[in-house]
Amino acid sequence: MDLETIPGVGEKTAGALAELDDPERALRDGDVAALARAPGITHGRAARIARGAIRREHDDPGGFLATDRAREVYREVLSLLKDRTVTRYGAQRLETIYPSPCRSRIEEVQAFTREAIEHEPTEDVLAALEGVEPLDRPSDVRVRDRCLATQDAERYSEAREALPELSVEVVEDARGLAELARGYATVVALDESFAGVDVDGDVQVRPDALENPAEVVPERPLAFFARNRTSLRAAVAVHRAADLEAPCDLGSLEDGLERLADDGTVAGDEELDRLTVAVDDLDAAASTAESVANDHLREAIREQDVTIEGADLLSLVERGAGVDSLLSRELADEYAAAVEAAREELVDSLDLDTGEAEIARRAFGDEPTFPVEREEDVVSRLREELTAAKERRAARLKRELAADLADQREGARQLVRNALELDVELAIAQFARDFECTMPEFGTETAGFAIDGGRSPLLDEPLEAIDPVDYAVSEVALLSGVNSGGKTSTLDLVASVVVLAHMGLPVPAENVRLQRFDDLHYHAKTQGTLDAGAFESTVREFADLATGGDGSLVLVDELESITEPGASAKIIAGILEALDENGATAVFVSHLAGEIREMAVFDVTIDGIEAVGLVDGELQVNRSPVKEHLARSTPELIVEKLAGESGAVFYDRLLEKFE
Structure with a gap:
């Protein structure tokens, strides 16, 4: 690509x-x-x-959201979807779903959506998702006890790229290998020519090392799984809670993760744990053993009555003998018992095996001395033996576990991807449930849009408190109605439905049929009259739209506020004429619907959101626009109410002015 x-x-x-x-x-x-x-x-x-x-x-040209308000609606409905995700990935992934005019893209997301809304966002699944994060690739793995060796410069470059965790050295001959072996615990020779070379140290000839990185550097897969263990375990829980088909053996993966420590070493092996503790505790155990022997001797000396005749004492002094000789002569049995106690203490406290115990017992000699002291060279040798045994076992366990986990790496990646994608699907499913959504129908023969039982998701009200709206427009229409009757909310509903439908997502309505629009132009209500420059810019924008908007949906909220009412009616009438000639679909909210219709050269449709009356000063409104109906204004309703209540001729005369 x-x-x-x-x-x-x-x-x-x-x-x-x-x-x-x-x-x-x-x-x-x-x-x-x-x-x-x-x-x-x-x-x-x-x-x-x-x-x-x-x-x-x-082959999407982009630009479907053609105005600021259209983009705002998209961000608002996208935010509603993102609020229903659990993971950060889910929210980020939803950013890739956007309104498009392309059939292939809409149908692609629709196929995804239809599967998504079948999911049930249960508490167990959502709780498990909280621990899932995208997998991280460790870049800080360095192995210093091993190196690669080669005679070939090209092979050298290949090795550095394939196994960056290891040092790579260029050697000329067996002597070079031997020198490396003195500095590294293991040297892996990449050249077949080194086969059969006899050098001291652990030198392995592995021409295939670069093709089998897990065998040479088991730390690589182990670090990956250790770094991502929390997310992997959570992904396993998600698959089980949601009953998803897993791309790998969940039991084997869990077993491998259980055997892995946070630092990428192998956990749960009793023999490795024993050796690790023995190495760590060796010095302290040797000191304790010394104390056991000396305490034993002190107690024996306190309880022992030692009688030395003068000739014997003189003989000892003449020979330069000291306490050691006295111990050997008078307390030989007690000394032997003290040393044996020290040896047993050292062997038992470190839980040494037979071979290790044989070395450990030599840490305390048979020659009497006081105080009893360990033989440091013996302790050092024991440390070397224990450390070597520990490293051999750790290396073997690493290789075995790495081999088990390396085979599951791609499955583990897919496991996490599945869980993260499920979060996206569940967010869509939850959105569909919360707003009682349905999948819209795009019709090749459909013009405009038809919404049955729509509830705007942008209203800050509980769903049950929102009156459902039925509204259909197939050409150019004016939408009239009383103040606070729901005209702007109706435009928001239409815009939300069209945006969601072109995203390929469910829409908040009982039923929706619409055409595929090329773009959405939504112009929000202008705050106050525009100055000359802003007015000119706005008219230019509509001029461009009027000459090329045959596949556009145009939503405009009270454009008359841009200038004086008389001029506004003329301008809006001209815009509607051009849009009608182009075959665009448009809804213009206006309080000048009657005046605009009179000035237009075609029979413009006027729909009305009808106020059916006043109850205790509150408007009672039929939120669904009535087709081909100029809605009465709030002042007319008030005058009508007053005329009915008082019967005064004054109110009747005022009411006649509205006819």
Whole structure:
């Protein structure tokens, strides 16, 4: 894949993406977390790159959201979806779902959505998802007790790239291998020519080492699984709670993770634990053994009556004999018992095996001395034996566990991806349930949109408190109605439904049929009259739309506020004429609907959100626009109410002015 062909990806960004393990897979799956691991790529940038890759795949020109208010609606409905995710990845992944005019893209997401809404967001699954995070690739693994050796410069470069965790050395002959063996615990020779060479130390001839990295550097897979153990365990729990088909053996994976310590070493092996404790406690155990022997001797001396005749004492002094000789002569049995106690203490406290115990017993000699002291050279030898045994066992266990886990690495990756994708699906499913959504129908013969039982998700009200709205427009229409009657909310509902439908997602309604629009132009209500420059800019924008908006949906909220009412009616009438000629679909909310209709050269449709009356000063409104109906204004309703209550001629005369 030529990464620079993705919209918004230049040479520098393409180079950063190329450093990922599998950038094509990440782009294909919209894996924002993986893309964000590329150097210098933020999560927001990663989402834009993923959208760019999707646009390229579907030949999507972009620009569906043509105005600020249209983009605001998209961000608001996207936020509602993201609020229902558990993982950060889920929220990032939803950023790659955007409104598109392309049938292939819409249908692709619709297929995903139809499967998603079948899921049940249970508490067990959501709780398990809290521990799932994208997998991290450890980059800090360094192994210093092993090295690779080769005679070939090309092989040297290949080895450095394939196994960066190890040092790679160039040697000329067997002498060079021998020198390396004196500095490293293990030397792995990559050249077949070294086969049969006899040198001191652990030198392994492995021409296939680069093809089997887990055998040479078991720390690599172990570090990966240790670093990601929490997420992997959570992903296992998600698969079990959601009854998902697993891409690997969950029991084997859990067993492998159980055998792995946080630092990437092997855990749970009793023999390795014994050797580790023995090495760590050797000095303290030897000191304790000394104390046992000396305490034994002191007690024996206190209880022993030693009588030395003068001739014997003189003989001892003349020979320069000291306490040792006296001990040998008078307390030989007690000394032997003290030394035996020290030996048993050392062997028992370190839980040494037979061979190790044989060395340990020599740490305390048979020659009497006081105080009793250990033989440091023997203790050092014991330490070397224990350390070597520990390292041999740890290395073997690492290789075995690495071999078990390395085979499950791709399955483990897919396991986590499945769990993270499930979070996205559950968010969509929860959104669909919370707003009682349905999948919209795009019809090739459908013009405009038809919404049955729609409830705007942008209203800050409980769903049950929102009156359902039925509304359909197939051409150009004016929407009239009383203040606070729900005109803007109706536009928001239409915009939300159209945006969600073109994202390929469910829409908040009982039933929706619509055409595939090329773009959405939603112009929010202007606050106050515009100055001359802003007015000119607004008119230019509508001029561009009027000349090329045949596949557009245009939603406009009270455009008359941009200038004086008389001029506004004329301008809106002209815009509607152009949009009608182009075959665009448009809804213009206006309090000047009657005046605009009179000025338009075609029979413009007027729909009305009808207030059915006043109850205790509160408007009672039919929220669904009535087709071909100019809604009465709030002042008319008030005058009508007063006329009915008082019967005064004044109110009747005022009421006649509204006819």
